[in-house]
Amino acid sequence: MSEQALSGIKVIDLAEGISGSYCAKLMADFGADVIKVEAPNNNDGLRKVGPFKDDDPSAEKSGTFFYLNTNKKSVTIDLTSNKGQDIFKKLVKDTDVVIESFEPGKMADMGLSYNTLQEINPNLVMTSITWFGQNGPYRDFKATNFTAFGLAGAMYMMRQTRWPDTRPTILGGKQAEYTAGLIGYIVTMAAVISPVKGTWIDLSVMEALASTLTGVSADYSYIGLSRRTLPWAIHGFPTQENYPCKDGFVNLTPGLGGTKVIADLIEKPEERENPLLVKAGARVKAPEKFEELVLPWLKEHKKWEITEKAQKLKLAFAPILSPKELLDDPQLKAREFFVKTEHPEMGEVTYPGAPAKLSETPWKAGRAPLMGEHTEEILTDIGYTKSDLTALADEGII
Amino acid sequence: MAYKLLEGIRVLDLTMVYAGPMGARMFADLGAEVIKIESPTRPDMFTRANVYPDNQPTETAWNCGGYFHTINAGKRGISLDLGTDKGKEIFKKLVKISDIVMENFSPRVMDKLGLGYDVLKEINPKIIMASMSGLGHYGPLRDFYMYMTGMEGMSGMTAISGHPDQPPLLSNFAYGDWMLGVTGTMAVMTALYNRNKTGKGQYIDISGREAISTHIGDVIMDSTLNGREQERCGNDDPYMAPHQCYQCKDEDTWVTVAVENDEQFTALCDVMGQQNLKDDSRFADKTSRLQNKSELDQIIEDWTKTKNNHEVMELLQKAGVPAGAVLSMKELHLDSHLAERGFFDIIDHGPEGGKRPIVKQMPAKLSGVDSFVPKRAPRFAEDNEYVFCELLGMSKDELNALEEEKVAGTTPRFPPGRPARLDLIEKQVGKGAGHIDPNYLDELRKIYGEDIGKK
Numbered sequence: 001m002s003e004q005a006l007s008g009i010k011v012i013d014l015a016e017g018i019s020g021s022y023c024a025k026l027m028a029d030f031g032a033d034v035i036k037v038e039a040p041n042n043n044d045g046l047r048k049v050g051p052f053k054d055d056d057p058s059a060e061k062s063g064t065f066f067y068l069n070t071n072k073k074s075v076t077i078d079l080t081s082n083k084g085q086d087i088f089k090k091l092v093k094d095t096d097v098v099i100e101s102f103e104p105g106k107m108a109d110m111g112l113s114y115n116t117l118q119e120i121n122p123n124l125v126m127t128s129i130t131w132f133g134q135n136g137p138y139r140d141f142k143a144t145n146f147t148a149f150g151l152a153g154a155m156y157m158m159r160q161t162r163w164p165d166t167r168p169t170i171l172g173g174k175q176a177e178y179t180a181g182l183i184g185y186i187v188t189m190a191a192v193i194s195p196v197k198g199t200w201i202d203l204s205v206m207e208a209l210a211s212t213l214t215g216v217s218a219d220y221s222y223i224g225l226s227r228r229t230l231p232w233a234i235h236g237f238p239t240q241e242n243y244p245c246k247d248g249f250v251n252l253t254p255g256l257g258g259t260k261v262i263a264d265l266i267e268k269p270e271e272r273e274n275p276l277l278v279k280a281g282a283r284v285k286a287p288e289k290f291e292e293l294v295l296p297w298l299k300e301h302k303k304w305e306i307t308e309k310a311q312k313l314k315l316a317f318a319p320i321l322s323p324k325e326l327l328d329d330p331q332l333k334a335r336e337f338f339v340k341t342e343h344p345e346m347g348e349v350t351y352p353g354a355p356a357k358l359s360e361t362p363w364k365a366g367r368a369p370l371m372g373e374h375t376e377e378i379l380t381d382i383g384y385t386k387s388d389l390t391a392l393a394d395e396g397i398i
Numbered sequence: 399m400a401y402k403l404l405e406g407i408r409v410l411d412l413t414m415v416y417a418g419p420m421g422a423r424m425f426a427d428l429g430a431e432v433i434k435i436e437s438p439t440r441p442d443m444f445t446r447a448n449v450y451p452d453n454q455p456t457e458t459a460w461n462c463g464g465y466f467h468t469i470n471a472g473k474r475g476i477s478l479d480l481g482t483d484k485g486k487e488i489f490k491k492l493v494k495i496s497d498i499v500m501e502n503f504s505p506r507v508m509d510k511l512g513l514g515y516d517v518l519k520e521i522n523p524k525i526i527m528a529s530m531s532g533l534g535h536y537g538p539l540r541d542f543y544m545y546m547t548g549m550e551g552m553s554g555m556t557a558i559s560g561h562p563d564q565p566p567l568l569s570n571f572a573y574g575d576w577m578l579g580v581t582g583t584m585a586v587m588t589a590l591y592n593r594n595k596t597g598k599g600q601y602i603d604i605s606g607r608e609a610i611s612t613h614i615g616d617v618i619m620d621s622t623l624n625g626r627e628q629e630r631c632g633n634d635d636p637y638m639a640p641h642q643c644y645q646c647k648d649e650d651t652w653v654t655v656a657v658e659n660d661e662q663f664t665a666l667c668d669v670m671g672q673q674n675l676k677d678d679s680r681f682a683d684k685t686s687r688l689q690n691k692s693e694l695d696q697i698i699e700d701w702t703k704t705k706n707n708h709e710v711m712e713l714l715q716k717a718g719v720p721a722g723a724v725l726s727m728k729e730l731h732l733d734s735h736l737a738e739r740g741f742f743d744i745i746d747h748g749p750e751g752g753k754r755p756i757v758k759q760m761p762a763k764l765s766g767v768d769s770f771v772p773k774r775a776p777r778f779a780e781d782n783e784y785v786f787c788e789l790l791g792m793s794k795d796e797l798n799a800l801e802e803e804k805v806a807g808t809t810p811r812f813p814p815g816r817p818a819r820l821d822l823i824e825k826q827v828g829k830g831a832g833h834i835d836p837n838y839l840d841e842l843r844k845i846y847g848e849d850i851g852k853k
Contacts, residue, residue, distance in 0.1 A: 005592035018616075030588050050636070051620035063619030114765065133763070138735040141715045144656040146633070146641065147722035153730035155643065155654070157570040157832075160560070165829050168643050168652055168724055169632050171569055172558030173614035182584055182613075187403075187762040189587040190428045193594060194403040200765035207741050207761035210730060212576040214423075215416055215445065217757045218464030219727055222449045223818055224838035226726035228650065230570045231831040233822035234448055240547055242556065242565040249566055251551040255543035284822060311542050318548030320566050322557040323628045324621040326611060329552075334537035337608055338622070350622040355612040356585035357534070359515075360600035361592050 004031025005361035009192065011097040012037060012088075013072060014079070016045035018145075018174050019129045019205055020101035021068040022181030023188065026355075027097070028071035029363050035091065035378060036069055038371060040076040040398060047371065053346045060345040060370055067351055070341075071366035073374035076398050079110055083397045090382045092117050097188055098126045104134045114200040123197040127188045129180050133204035143205070145174040152176060152209035157216070157227045161240060164229040180208035232284045242320055243291070245298045249320040250306050252294070257314030259283075265310055266297035339365035372398070402429020402770065407590070409498040410435060410489075411473065412480075413579070414442045416546065416572045417606065418502035418530050419469045420759060421579030425498070425586075426472030426772055427760035433492070433785060434473045434776065437480065438807035441778065445469055447815065451751035452839075452851065455815025461750045461777045462815065468775075471745055471756050475776025476785045477806045480511050484805045489513060491790050493521050497593075498586055502530040502578070505540050515601040525599045526589045530582045534605030546606070550574040553610035554628075558617060561632040577613065578606030639687040640666070642695050643724060644702040646710060650833065652724035653707040655698065655714060663687065665717035670701045728835055731755060737845050739763070743771045744846055750777070752853040755846050779808040 009032040013024035021036075028034040038045065046068055047059040054061070078084040089112075092098065098117065100107060107113055107128075114126050128134060131143035138151075149155050149170045158169050184203050191199040210217075219225040230240045238252040254262070260278055263271040275282040276290045283290045298306060303319035310317035326332055327350075339353040354363035375398050379389060392398045407430040411422035419434070419442070426432040436442055441460060449464035456462055479485040490513075493499060499518060501508055508514050508529070515527045529535050532544025533552075542548070550556050550568050560567030568574075585602045593599055611618065620626045633654075635641040640663075641656045657663050660683065667675045675681055675697070680690040687694060702710050707723035714721035725733060736742065740763075742755035756772075763769060786792045786800065800806040824830045835841065839851040 005588045008595070009591075026584065049616075051616075051623055051626070053623045055624065063623050064616040067615040067619055132735065133739055136735045136738045141711075141722075142718060142720040143722065144638075144658070144720050146635065146656045147654045147720045150643065150652070150654040150724035151722040153725045153727055154569075154571060154573075155724050156652070156726045158559075158567060159570070160564050160567060161831065162827060163564065164827065164831055165650065166561070166564070167633070167645070169559070169561060169567065171567075171573060172555050172628075172630060173617050175555075175573065175613060178613040182580060183760070183762065186424065186580070186584050186587050187428070187760060189591055190403040191764070193587070193591055194405075196401055196403065199403075202763040202765070204739070204761065207736070207739070207758075210736070210741065211758055211761040212573055212580075213571050213727075213730075214420055214468050214576070214757050214759055215465040216571045217727060217730070218449045218468045218754075219832070220731050220835070220838060221754045221756075221842060222451050222464035222751070223453045223820070224728075224835040225818075225820075225823065225832050226728045226835065227570065227832035228726070229826075229831050231818075231823045232826060233819040233831075239545075240568045240570065242551065242568065244565065249557075251547045251556075251568070253545050253547040255545070257543075287827070314543055316543035316545050316548055318542070318544065318551045320551045320556050321554055322621075323554035323614060323618045324626070325557075326554050326618065327621060331533050331537040331539040332608070335534055335605070335608070337611070346623070352608075352612050352615045352618055355581050355604075355609050356528075357603040358585060358589060358600055359602070360598060361589070 004364060005358065006030045006032040009033070009097065010095040011035070011099065012091055012095050014098065014100040014102070015129070017101050018046070018068060018177035019180035019184065020099045021046060022178055023127065023129065023184035024072065024099050025068050025070055026185045029366070031364065034072040036072040036074045036369065037079070037088070038074055038076050040078055040372065040396060066343065066346065066349060066368040069368040071364065072369055073378060074369035074372055075375045075378045076372035078397050079112070081397050083392065083395070085111055087379065088112065089120055092120050092124065095121065096125060096192060098124065099129070099184070099188070100126065101129045104130055104139050118198055125188060125191045125199050125201065127184050127201040127203065129184050129203045129205065131205050133207065134202045145176045146170060148176040148205045149209060151206050153213055154209055157229060159229045161229045161232065176205050176209040179212060180205040183208045183211070236280055237283045237287050243295060243298055245301055245303050245306055247302045250298065250303045251318045251320060253316050255314055255316030261313040261315060262294060265313055265315065266294055341365050341367045343367045344370065404428040404430040407431070407498070408496040409433065409500060410492055410496050412499065412501040413530070414502065415444050416469065416575035417578040418500055418582065419579065420576050421530065421582040422500050423469060423472060423759040424580060424583045427758060432473040433781070434470060434475045435478050436475065436778070436810070438477045438804060438809065439479060439811050441810035441812060442466060449818060450815055453817040453820065455817065456750065458750070459815025460810050460812045466775055467747055467751060467754070468756055470775035472772030473776055474781040474784065475778065476782050477779035477808065479805050480513065482805050484800070484803065486512060488790070490521050493518050493525055495789060497524070497526065497590070499525060499527045500530070500582060500586070505531050505535045519599060523599060524593055524597060526586055526593060526602070528582045528586050528602040528604060530578050530604045530606065532606050534608065535603040546572050546574040549578065549606035550610060552607045554618060555610050555614050558614070558628050558630050560630045562630055566630060574606055574610055577609045578604060581609035639684065639691040640694050640698055644699045646702050646707040647705055651707045653702055653710040654722045654724060656720045658720065662719045666714065666719050669713050669717050670698070672697070726833065728838070728841070732841060732845055742846070745771065745774045747774045749853050752851045753849055754851065755842060778810050779806065782806055782808065
């Protein structure tokens with residue numbers, strides 16, 4: 001196997017949720033040796049979360065678990081037992097990074113606090129990703145991606161410009177959790193790279209998502225504004241409008257071509273000097289008039305047809321694509337964004353690949369492990385004999 | 399004690415607007431030296447020209463932009479016109495003494511300037527170069543004109559965002575830009591580890607749209623595994639009910655509740671004082687609650703409407719039910735949890751804004767050490783002397799000549815600063831694009847000190 005960027009880094013992933021699993025997945029996909037520690041006889045984690053292959057809710061057929069655990073090895077250990085904790089401590093001796101997402105205080109309750117682990121391994125980097133962090137008034141609050149999205153200040157402004165007083169909503173998928181995973185990867189790698197050794201990282205999902213608001217946060221501290229949708233007076237109109245067309249929706253954000261050429265797009269050259277196309281202020285004052293001009297043509301054309309014609313006019317219009325439509329996208333095909341691997345229970349699995357293309361040390365496709373698939377291999381490596389393993393399995397420790 | 403994880407690493411930041419600058423700022427937050435390079439004829443216009451402190455631009459408006467202050471905190475700033483031969487020559491000298499180059503021009507621009515990776519790696523084989531663009535640097539659509547809107551729209555995420563009876567919804571906070579920039583940071587960090595190990599740099603091509611798609615990977619799996627199409631479903635969750643954002647007592651205030659199991663549902667009924675719901679066959683188990691969620695939502699909202707958002711959150715959290723106030727930007731700034739954890743750094747912008755709370759771009763906390771507070775964002779060309787004289791060894795005369803020749807001018811081409819049209823924001827579609835709090839400085843002072851905003 002060829003050398004990858006993170007080859008040689010050893011990681012233990014104790015995360016049950018998306019954020020920690022995603023963080024460790026990125027490490028595995030870039031070449032680190034990642035051991036996922038799962039609780040035996042307890043598949044409470046992502047293995048129970050759909051979508052499932054053929055809608056069969058078996059622990060080995062979760063698409064969510066697969067996507068978030070590619071290239072990892074799976075070891076089952078009961079960390080709530082003393083013997084399980086001993087095994088874990090042996091693993092920690094020879095690891096670089098531990099990623100965990102238990103509720104604050106749980107690691108310490110199991111006798112596995114950072115201080116204890118650092119005595120075993122002084123250089124250890126441990127990354128704790130929790131909903132609200134290791135201190136503060138919300139520390140012990142319960143959360144989901146949905147409630148964290150609201151607390152991070154992001155949901156309040158998730159409203160259509162046309163209906164700014166409607167019920168706020170979230171971005172699709174689990175953005176708060178993925179965001180924490182991505183930031184977790186960056187800060188963990190910074191700690192691994194740093195000459196300063198032995199770092200415990202405390203990352204909160206709420207703060208991770210709130211940190212994506214960087215620019216917009218100045219709205220309040222500079223001019224007292226709490227936006228609930230996109231203010232056209234700052235960003236112009238149209239910028240965020242997704243309008244219906246013949247086969248879906250297109251986004252209208254004029255680009256270098258300016259707005260004048262929209263007249264050419266909609267086959268009404270006589271409108272080239274219409275103030276609605278020429279003057280930004282006229283559009284902000286009467287958005288519905290701009291829409292009366294443009295929407296009828298859009299409704300008669302398909303999203304790719306509109307996009308291709310608009311792009312030739314240097315208008316940055318784009319189609320709104322569904323997750324399924326990505327599979328047929330010409331750009332994604334040319335860039336081999338989707339990858340395929342074989343899985344013993346799921347068969348051939350296609351899934352989204354590299355988040356970035358590195359020229360010398362590329363990201364690598366792989367599959368998720370079966371539950372406990374590598375228990376014997378890993379524990380034998382750290383000195384357990386066959387009979388030790390049988391005894392541990394009988395006791396339900398592994 | 400404060401320490402900087404990436405002390406000694408130098409980043410050349412050629413990026414503009416939101417995406418690239420956020421990615422590069424993360425390096426500054428981790429202690430690297432980030433040098434932002436702007437052309438005097440084409441400065442980082444949008445962020446410099448928007449949200450002036452207290453809506454009052456000064457004569458040097460380009461140094462006042464609130465968005466710029468936020469997204470470029472902790473960086474050094476120089477001016478350099480890469481369109482000139484001398485500018486290119488100086489840039490190459492900087493590449494020689496740097497570790498990382500980050501750029502988010504349209505594909506082809508760096509090559510056209512004669513500053514593509516093939517050229518830069520000859521100068522410094524250890525250099526890591528990251529190109530961040532909408533659709534990537536190769537492929538049939540690479541030359542599409544793209545903004546954050548197109549990246550989000552083409553990622554699959556927008557199609558599954560928003561209420562089913564409204565069009566698909568983009569993030570109104572430039573999430574796609576953050577994804578592109580910070581995915582760039584992630585990739586560069588990966589390459590940096592590899593470079594320390596092997597001594598070799600590399601080139602990285604990041605497509606914003608692909609970066610976003612990786613964050614809905616679990617959703618896409620339903621299409622790849624089962625051929626199923628996904629649609630936007632607002633605040634519904636396939637496994638949870640109740641699962642909604644509910645209106646509270648005060649105008650435009652909201653709280654989320656997400657009930658994961660029967661135990662939490664029972665607790666919710668107790669908190670609302672509606673024990674009868676526990677025995678109501680419509681809500682007996684998860685399946686029936688999912689079926690009858692509209693009726694259930696109505697009952698819950700009738701209750702939340704009598705309380706404020708923090709009150710509902712506290713009551714439900716005490717009973718072990720996931721609930722969260724939906725914080726406005728004002729409430730986020732005044733939030734007691736974030737204040738206690740030091741999520742906002744207080745950064746002094748001097749005469750161009752005074753002290754303001756600025757969001758951390760790298761929010762993680764490190765054990766045993768205080769995180770350092772980044773320096774304020776640079777004024778235009780502020781670090782020309784440091785970079786050209788101290789780092790590159792030029793004389794003051796040479797620096798002056800560069801300024802006169804407009805290779806490194808100290809005043810950007812910039813229109814007069816204009817205040818934001820708060821009146822239009824308050825009137826947008828008759829309902830308002832947001833709420834304007836005239837007492838925001840007083841509110842911030844209560845938490846972050848009396849000198850907030852004083853110049």
